[in-house]
Amino acid sequence: MDPHLLRTYVTVVRLGSFSEAARELGYTQSAVSQHIAALETDLALSLLTRRPVAPTPAGERLLEHAGALLLRLDAARADLDRFAAAPRATLDVAASPLALHARTLAALPATGVTLRAVPRERVPVAVATGEADAGLVDGVAAPSDPLRLPDVAPLTATGVAEEPLAVVLPTTHPLAGRTGLRLDDLVDARWLEAPTAGIPLDRLRAVHGGPAGRGFRTALRYEGGDPRTLAALAAAGHGLALLPLPLATDVPGATAVPLVAPRLVHRTELLLPAGADAEPTGPVAEFTGRLKS
Amino acid sequence: MDPHLLRTYVTVVRLGSFSEAARELGYTQSAVSQHIAALETDLALSLLTRRPVAPTPAGERLLEHAGALLLRLDAARADLDRFAAAPRATLDVAASPLALHARTLAALPATGVTLRAVPRERVPVAVATGEADAGLVDGVAAPSDPLRLPDVAPLTATGVAEEPLAVVLPTTHPLAGRTGLRLDDLVDARWLEAPTAGIPLDRLRAVHGGPAGRGFRTALRYEGGDPRTLAALAAAGHGLALLPLPLATDVPGATAVPLVAPRLVHRTELLLPAGADAEPTGPVAEFTGRLKS
DNA sequence: GCCCGTCATAAGCATTCGTGATGCGAGGTG
DNA sequence: CACCTCGCATCACGAATGCTTATGACGGGC
Structure with missing residues (x-):
């Protein structure tokens, strides 16, 4: 179950075609065929029906696992890349629409902010994969109870409103x-x-x-x-x-x-990559500092 | 970030030694050394201090990610193995100690049951990796609120008490x-x-x-x-x-x-691999049926 | 100061992996 | 109905990867 094989598997399913997937991944059709074959023999399962190309029930299950795995993998890479990278001068925030209200908007730094509205469930993903430096999610919870967020990666969540x-x-x-x-x-x-x-x-x-x-x-x-x-x-x-x-x-x-x-x-939470709160300065620190005070 | 490399990385950290890790994994010391080097150059980070062998801060982060990733990987494999495997005649239950009480014990089938008491946080892991067919976890929650469990894999949780x-x-x-x-x-x-x-x-x-x-x-x-x-x-x-x-x-x-x-x-939940509830017969069905009724 | 244990590096070799060419089956077309 | 075309499977070969053996470098213990 090599991640590369999983990656080609999910693209094959998404595009419904071996050849299309090969094009998108920069492989030959032959390679894609071999990838799928490798997966199927490894798991001793038939994952795809050919003609039309569609996942079998077992393939559906693999799809769930593969998605989560690849996500975590991207998240890990992004997280560790942050370790080496120079501190950023700009701030990318991914937020669910209802997480944007007076309190959170007021905390945004004056310059260098990119604010991206994304569906609720994509906020943790965006933060985990490094597409955003911070996230704002909203949801419903009992008072002072944290939201239930999918844990795609080690993130810290703090309630802000x-x-x-x-x-x-x-x-x-x-x-x-x-x-x-x-x-x-x-x-x-x-x-x-x-x-x-x-x-x-x-x-x-x-x-x-x-x-x-x-x-x-x-x-x-x-x-x-x-x-x-x-x-x-x-x-x-x-x-x-x-x-x-x-x-x-x-x-x-x-x-x-x-x-x-x-x-x-209705609760709003700030999402940060775990360990990112250590940063003492920069726009992220400015933003989070204002939100937490 | 090949899972194999991650696997050797975590064992190196666990054992605090390249050579020991090599022995345990069935590699040569040289291979282990190359694995670590490959990871470090790939991420452009120093992950380990040598002499003594211990993770750097960046290495600690990788450790978190690697653990979760390898767990999910094992879970995926176990889950898909179940697809091909013949239905089992026995029932392996992993339970946290306080999840074992009159109600849950009464639901156990008369024969063929192996009951394993494990720490609370290991129950989802045991079910996900296929070490157990079903799990019983306890915890504290608001009335009729589900427990907060780490999602290591797609599992279905149902409250039983x-x-x-x-x-x-x-x-x-x-x-x-x-x-x-x-x-x-x-x-x-x-x-x-x-x-x-x-x-x-x-x-x-x-x-x-x-x-x-x-x-x-x-x-x-x-x-x-x-x-x-x-x-x-x-x-x-x-x-x-x-x-x-x-x-x-x-x-x-x-x-x-x-x-x-x-x-x-104090809430007790039954944990099953997602999709396992489809099974119409066998000890697992007997157990879950009695718990849910 | 010597030796031993441990990690790093180099060279050799087997295996794996991806490519290009070819085969095979299904569906459409004249 | 034969033929063509499209798409996946298979085969063979070259390149690259990965592991092993061998050796080097560095520290700590006696």
Whole structure:
């Protein structure tokens, strides 16, 4: 299970073709064929169906493992490269959209900052692989509880902000007058699924603990990145939205009611490569210093 | 960063010697020397000090990455080997000591079971690498919240039991008369640290959220595996112990007071290789079926 | 000061790995 | 229906990698 073989395997699957993969990797088609053959004999398994080229069930499993492995490998290399590299004068930050709010934006240095908005799950990856010097992720957690992040590499996470959660409903909604809402009251409601602009509902489904698939049905799925649009959708009656309270206010036609049970907050965390906090100076230190104080 | 090179690197560090590592790996000393040299030139870093042989700071970092990588690699191989292997007639269970209680023990099949008690953090590893067919881990979490387990490989975790937590104190202790205790009341107390027999206090320190190092000081460290001994130590006044309530009762000279705040429970989870739940029959299915019902 | 243990380096050799050429089977085309 | 074409498998060869043996360099112990 040489990483090179895994690398060609995943590209073959991704492109659905040996020859295409060979082109992309700079090999000949023959080499790719031999790589796959080597993997299959090594594992004594058939990994791919040819014609069409698609992974077998065993191949699917290998794909999961291979992805994680190659990621960790890249992360390791990036991490160790940092050791030798000269301290950077610029700051690359990867952030999930909702992790960008007054507190985090204010901490950014005045110059030399590149800010990249990426999906939530890609933030740890970006930091681990060195694409970004630091990351900002948001998510839902119990108060002062750390987020559950996939550990692709040794990263340190520190909480930088916690805000209440609010349910956004049309002003005409029967529950709009409440001062607080319990999740139990909303299990049967229709929700807006917005993985990027909003907060994924998986966590709610898990917390609620009901049988899988029950509750929190999706009315409409919004794949854009703008929370105000999401709130507007809620105002228009397309379903309920879940947002950090500060983002949910002042939306025409919508009312934001804080979620009071279960006790959950919208939490933002700063992600750094483990060991990077030792750096005493530079833009990274400036940024993290301002965030932690 | 060939896994072979990493493998020799970690053994060199572990044994503190090139020659020893060569012997263990079945290489010549020369090969080991070249492996290390290859790594160092590839990363353009000095990884080891010679004489004595010890990792440099950069080497320490590599060690972390290498460990995780090799683990995942073994896990991947084990997982895919399972695909080809014939269904097993026996059941190997790796369990942390406190995960073994009435509920889990009752679910074990009558014959063909090997039960291995391992430290908490080794359970996921054992399941991932195929040393065990299934795992039982215990830990502390908020009610109906999953445990935080290191993801060494795609594993599925399902909760099988939750019990209240109790603080064990000498009957003569001023707080022994309470019906419930808040963690805040106990920050300044002396505690028994018992990573195997008891519940590690890290989680409490994290939940309490105080400044690092403050609170929950350790009076005595017990490295044995018997919770009753731990409770007896608490009875003898060596410090407070934290145990699942059922284990903390009926200890002479000690009183168990439930922990009421923060709301935490002692949770036991079943760990299976992801995808293994598909198996319809055999001892694994019997075990998991009984646990989930 | 000599010797022994340990790591580094050099040369030789076997194995591995990638390339180019060729074979083979499936699907499309006239 | 024969033929062509496209795409993966296989083969043989040259290059490169990796391991071994042999030797050198350096420290620490007696």
